Amino acid sequence: MNLSMCLDKSKSRTTSRNSKRVQSAQATFAKMMLAARQQSAAPAPINNDKPACHQCSRLMNDMGSRCPFCEHKFCHECLQPCLSCNGLYCSACSIMDYSTPVERSQCITCMFP
Ligand SMILES: [Zn+2]
Numbered sequence: 075m076n077l078s079m080c081l082d083k084s085k086s087r088t089t090s091r092n093s094k095r096v097q098s099a100q101a102t103f104a105k106m107m108l109a110a111r112q113q114s115a116a117p118a119p120i121n122n123d124k125p126a127c128h129q130c131s132r133l134m135n136d137m138g139s140r141c142p143f144c145e146h147k148f149c150h151e152c153l154q155p156c157l158s159c160n161g162l163y164c165s166a167c168s169i170m171d172y173s174t175p176v177e178r179s180q181c182i183t184c185m186f187p
Pocket residue numbers: 127128129130131132148149150151152
């Protein structure tokens with residue numbers, strides 16, 4: 075009689091100890107997940123600070139350049155220097171001249187004064 079009661083007690087004690095260990099493991103896992111989520115969320119605000127090119131939507135590493143005509147921001151690849159005023163204009167605000175061997179672009183202001 076007494077022996078069986080003693081066994082029951084020890085059995086219940088081990089199960090409660092096991093569930094405690096599982097709980098702490100879950101807490102550690104939750105902490106790890108939280109840390110991973112915080113790490114992945116960290117670069118997002120930096121990306122938002124970077125301006126995206128108005129033409130190719132590529133995120134620029136620097137602040138990029140603003141087209142003085144349409145005032146949108148463009149990466150350096152999407153801006154062409156005007157042969158007349160040397161200002162950097164986007165492809166929408168400058169006209170490419172393919173008649174010459176070297177591609178020349180002229181901004182709208184210089185093209186239609
Ligand atoms: Zn671009």
